[in-house]
Amino acid sequence: MTVEKAEIIRVQNVVKDFRPGFGLVRKRVLHGVTFEVHDGEIFGFVGPNGAGKTTTLKILMGLIRPTEGSASILGCDVEESEFRRQIGFLPENPYFYPFLTAREILDFHARLSGVSASDRSARVDELLGQVHLGHAADARLRTYSKGMLQRVGVAQALIHDPKVVFLDEPMSGLDPIGRKEIRDVILSLRAEGKTVLMNTHLLHDVEMICDRVAIIVKGAIRHQGRIEDFMPDTGRRTDIVLAQLSPEIADQIHERFDLEMHGLGERIEIRVAEKDVHNVLGLVMTAGAQVVSVMPHRNSLEEVFLDAVRAGETA
Numbered sequence: 001m002t003v004e005k006a007e008i009i010r011v012q013n014v015v016k017d018f019r020p021g022f023g024l025v026r027k028r029v030l031h032g033v034t035f036e037v038h039d040g041e042i043f044g045f046v047g048p049n050g051a052g053k054t055t056t057l058k059i060l061m062g063l064i065r066p067t068e069g070s071a072s073i074l075g076c077d078v079e080e081s082e083f084r085r086q087i088g089f090l091p092e093n094p095y096f097y098p099f100l101t102a103r104e105i106l107d108f109h110a111r112l113s114g115v116s117a118s119d120r121s122a123r124v125d126e127l128l129g130q131v132h133l134g135h136a137a138d139a140r141l142r143t144y145s146k147g148m149l150q151r152v153g154v155a156q157a158l159i160h161d162p163k164v165v166f167l168d169e170p171m172s173g174l175d176p177i178g179r180k181e182i183r184d185v186i187l188s189l190r191a192e193g194k195t196v197l198m199n200t201h202l203l204h205d206v207e208m209i210c211d212r213v214a215i216i217v218k219g220a221i222r223h224q225g226r227i228e229d230f231m232p233d234t235g236r237r238t239d240i241v242l243a244q245l246s247p248e249i250a251d252q253i254h255e256r257f258d259l260e261m262h263g264l265g266e267r268i269e270i271r272v273a274e275k276d277v278h279n280v281l282g283l284v285m286t287a288g289a290q291v292v293s294v295m296p297h298r299n300s301l302e303e304v305f306l307d308a309v310r311a312g313e314t315a
């Protein structure tokens with residue numbers, strides 16, 4: 001029996017209207033958003049630009065109020081304030097004073113969040129180590145790369161050891177190494193038992209680290225669930241890449257099996273049902289074709305995401 005983990009974040013039927021200016025018609029940007037995030041998971045809140053991710057996060061942070069509906073964190077309505085010390089937040093475009101060092105800025109935030117003078121220095125060192133910035137702790141932030149700055153932002157969000165961490169686009173603008181570093185930091189948060197909600201449109205990162213996701217398009221949730229549930233085809237179809245396949249044999253397998261076939265220059269890629277893999281390989285190998293690779297096809301999150309966006313456009 002699987003025991004459902006406690007709900008840490010709950011967003012229920014949240015509607016948000018903005019008035020662009022006095023007398024102008026209001027614009028609805030969230031149309032009844034509902035989702036929940038469970039204890040100890042990394043939750044990906046995924047959607048294209050302008051979908052409503054940051055607006056939802058601002059409501060959770062208590063920075064703006066929902067027009068309708070409600071949201072709670074750790075069982076407290078987000079309009080209350082006492083639970084706030086349990087949450088950390090990395091905003092979408094964090095700004096840092098360029099003439100301060102990472103150690104100074106973290107020390108400053110530690111003071112603000114009430115870390116005692118005796119604990120502060122150790123806490124700052126610990127965080128610098130966690131985000132792998134120990135070597136640059138005393139360099140001014142203006143000398144930092146974007147990836148390093150983003151890690152300062154994450155460290156700042158963690159200064160008071162929050163139970164729940166919100167990250168708005170933590171990997172945006174980072175190169176593959178910077179993204180990997182942030183992913184590792186996020187994974188270390190889960191290992192510590194924290195709950196993480198991250199907004200992003202970088203699906204590869206979501207596939208790599210998130211336990212569950214919600215896809216939001218034009219202010220409405222289109223899908224919500226565990227990452228595995230977005231990939232219903234896993235293992236059921238297989239991609240085979242072949243070289244030196246004669247046109248006659250290609251025709252033959254096309255006739256005998258239910259498969260898709262694409263030319264890849266000199267090579268041919270075949271997507272075939274898993275049950276037919278053995279027979280297809282036997283046939284092509286006997287006919288002298290070379291097998292380059294055989295891989296199970298994953299119905300990737302990208303396909304689900306693009307379908308959701310298209311459905312959203314026509315909705």
Ligand SMILES: Nc1ncnc2c1ncn2[C@@H]1O[C@H](COP(=O)(O)OP(=O)(O)OP(=O)(O)O)[C@@H](O)[C@H]1O
Nearest residue numbers: 018019020029047048049050051052053054055056
């Ligand atoms: N203060 C505001 N006044 C009016 N409209 C707003 C306001 N803030 C956001 N919007 C609109 O709400 C919609 C959702 O914006 P939001 O910033 O939540 O999107 P997002 O999913 O975070 O996008 P991105 O991936 O670009 O960060 C957009 O159409 C935006 O123009």
Ligand SMILES: [Mg+2]
Nearest residue numbers: 053054055092
């Ligand atoms: Mg945003």
